[in-house]
Amino acid sequence: MGRAPCCAKEGLRKGPWSTKEDLLLTNYINQYGEGQWRSLPKNAGLLRCGKSCRLRWVNYLKPGIKRGNFSEDEEDLIVRLHSLLGNRWSLIAGRLPGRTDNEIKNYWNTHLIKKLKSTGIEPKPHKNLTKLKEKSRKQTKKEKSRKEVGKKSNDEKFKGQIVQVEKIKVFAPKPIRISCGILRNNSFENDTLSTTTCSSNSNFEKVDDGKDKEKEVKLFPRELDFDELLEGGGFYDEFLMGESCNFSNKVEMNDNMVEKVYEEYLLLLSEIQEDQTDQKFSM
DNA sequence: AATGGACACAACCGCAGAGAA
DNA sequence: GTTCTCTGCGGTTGTGTCCAT
Known part of the structure; x- marks a missing residue:
């Protein structure tokens, strides 16, 4: 019933990682690849929960992670x-x-x-998106509890009712990561982007070595029309949200490009939001 | 030198979504 | 359609280090 506790098992280590643990984890992942976090600690001989291993790897040990001051x-x-x-x-x-x-x-x-x-700036996230996200979260919880109430409660108010919950469309695409072109050679010396590749599940092609050890990016060069952009499936979303962006083939991500895309993205976003507001009022 | 507060960062926890059974 | 597991995300906490007193 329910979720099995991840780190509640006794005998598992917590707190800072030792170099020996780091080594065990790194060696194991280098050999067998990422994934299967739950069984990984056992197989690697670590007294950690899988979640902890994943975090340690992703945030600290993974090759290509830049450390030090932000530019x-x-x-x-x-x-x-x-x-x-x-x-x-x-x-x-x-x-x-x-x-x-x-x-x-x-x-x-x-x-x-x-x-x-x-500098006198109040750091606030983008209002609309944040509101939307929060609204969606609340809605999800509300929806769940209503569902539960509808199912289990003896409360006359809800008994037998089918509660219709408006589905909120949320702008919440899958995150993706631009990674440095540094492979598992433990070299952190070179911070420059040799190639910049983005990834999303849809663009990965599994290399059939039985272990899904290495993944390579499959490229989808295609043209995008404006309708597609408005539907959130276009390049700007892809750039910022990562549906299928493609910066390989030595495309350099320079400041101007970021600047330009950011400006255009903002513009596009405001158009979409205006459009949604109009639709709301016209209903 | 000792101590206590502030700060920075690593690690943990709880939750939610996706997908498999 | 439901239940369960895995995975990833974001918020929070814990701990080590630095610095002023």
Whole structure:
């Protein structure tokens, strides 16, 4: 019944990782690849829960993770993306090669909030998106509880009622990550983007080596029409939200490009929202 | 040198979505 | 359609380090 507790088992270690544990985890993943986090600790000989292993790998051990100070460009991009996306750290991280969501979140909470406040800017996420997201969350909870009430309650008010809940369309695409072109050679020396690849499930092609060890990006060069853009399936969403962006083939993501895409994305977003508002009032 | 507060960052926890059974 | 498991996300907490007193 219900979910099995992940880290509640006795005898499992908690707290900071030792170098030996790091080594065990790294060696295991290098050999067998990521995934199967629940069984991984046992197979790798670690006394950790799978969740902890995943976090350690993703935020710390994974090759290509950039450590150290954020550049001004990175800061700027984080601030911009946060104003647009809110606290969706994984999405923001997806736009910053080599940075993890945890790191960005920490950096935001410890540095950027203060910095923005000191310059007189009140750091707020994009109002509409945040509202939409919260509304959707509340709606989901409400929906669940109503469902439960409808099913189980003896309350006359709800008994036998079919409760219709309006489905809110949320702009919540899958996060993806732009990764550095550094493979598992443990070299963190080179921070430059040799190739920048994005990924989403739809674009991955499993290499059939039996282990799904390596994945390569399948490219979908295609033209996008304006209707597609408005439906949220276009390049701008793809760039910011990551449905199928494609920066391989040595396309450099320079500041102008980010700037341009960001501006255009904002414009597009406001058009979509205006459109939605119009539709609401016309109903 | 000792101590206590502030800060930074790693790690944990709970929840939700997706997909399999 | 329901239940269960796995995975990932975002918020929060814990702990080590730095610095002022």
